Amino acid sequence: MTPRSFLLTPELAEYVRGSCETPDDVAAALVAETAALAERGEAPATFQIAPEQGAFMQLLTRALRARTAIEIGTFTGFSALCIARGLPEDGSLLCLDRSAEWTAVARRYWDRAGLGNRIELRVGDALPSLQALPVAETFDLAFVDADKTGYPAYVEELYPRMVPDGVVLLDNTLRGGRVLDPHSDDDRAVVELNAALAADPRWETVLLPLADGLTFLRKR
Numbered sequence: 001m002t003p004r005s006f007l008l009t010p011e012l013a014e015y016v017r018g019s020c021e022t023p024d025d026v027a028a029a030l031v032a033e034t035a036a037l038a039e040r041g042e043a044p045a046t047f048q049i050a051p052e053q054g055a056f057m058q059l060l061t062r063a064l065r066a067r068t069a070i071e072i073g074t075f076t077g078f079s080a081l082c083i084a085r086g087l088p089e090d091g092s093l094l095c096l097d098r099s100a101e102w103t104a105v106a107r108r109y110w111d112r113a114g115l116g117n118r119i120e121l122r123v124g125d126a127l128p129s130l131q132a133l134p135v136a137e138t139f140d141l142a143f144v145d146a147d148k149t150g151y152p153a154y155v156e157e158l159y160p161r162m163v164p165d166g167v168v169l170l171d172n173t174l175r176g177g178r179v180l181d182p183h184s185d186d187d188r189a190v191v192e193l194n195a196a197l198a199a200d201p202r203w204e205t206v207l208l209p210l211a212d213g214l215t216f217l218r219k220r
C-alpha cells in the first residue's frame with residue numbers, strides 16, 4: 001500500500017503534541033486566556049493554531065533563517081508569538097488583523113515575551129493593508145490564517161512581495177476534511193485555490209496534513 005497520512009485519534013493527537021517542544025509559560029498562559037475567552041463566548045474556540053503547529057512554525061522560521069515575516073490573521077497572537085520567536089534579534093513580523101479587541105490580548109503577551117519590538121500590528125481589513133505595502137518591502141515568510149474567501153487575493157498580493165525562495169504558509173487547507181464535500185463558500189474557496197495552486201508554475205506547492213492542513217508555497 002502507498003504510505004499515506006492518516007487522521008489522528010484523540011490519543012495519537014495527544015501523543016504527537018507531547019512529542020513536540022512544550023509551550024513555555026507565556027505561550028501556555030496565552031493559550032489558557034484564549035480558551036477562557038472561548039468559554040465565555042467572547043472568541044471562537046477553533047481559531048487558535050494547534051500547539052504542535054506553533055512549535056513547527058517556530059522551528060521552520062528559524063530553519064529558513066527568515067528575517068522578515070508577515071501574518072494575515074493574528075487573533076490573540078499565538079501563531080505570531082511562535083513566528084517572532086523564530087526570528088533573529090533584528091527580525092521583524094508585520095501582523096494584519098481587523099479585530100482591535102483580540103489583538104489587544106496579543107500585544108500584552110508579545111510584550112510579556114519580550115517580543116513586542118519585533119512585531120508591528122496593523123488593525124484593519126487585511127487586503128487594503130497588504131495592497132498598501134510597497135512591492136519593494138519583501139518578506140521571507142508569510143502566514144495566512146484569516147477569511148478563507150480572501151485567500152486567493154492574499155496569495156496574489158503576496159507573490160510580488162516575497163523574496164525568491166520565500167515561503168507562504170496557508171492554514172486550514174483541508175477544512176476539517178470538507179475539501180472532499182464542500183459545505184460553505186469558505187470550503188469552496190479553499191478547494192478552488194488548492195486546485196489552482198497545484199497547477200500554478202509560479203509556486204512550488206505542498207499541502208501538508210498537519211493540524212487542519214498547512215499548504216507550503218515556495219516562490220520559484
Ligand SMILES: C[S@@+](CC[C@H](N)C(=O)[O-])C[C@H]1O[C@@H](n2cnc3c(N)ncnc32)[C@H](O)[C@@H]1O
Pocket residue numbers: 046047048049072073074075076077078079080096097098099102124125126127145146147150
Ligand atoms: C483563525 S483566526 C487567526 C488565528 C491566529 N493565527 C492564531 O493562531 O491565534 C482569524 C483571524 O483573522 C481575522 N480576520 C478575518 N478576516 C479578516 C480580514 N478581512 N481582514 C483582517 N483580519 C481578518 C479575524 O479577526 C481573526 O482574528
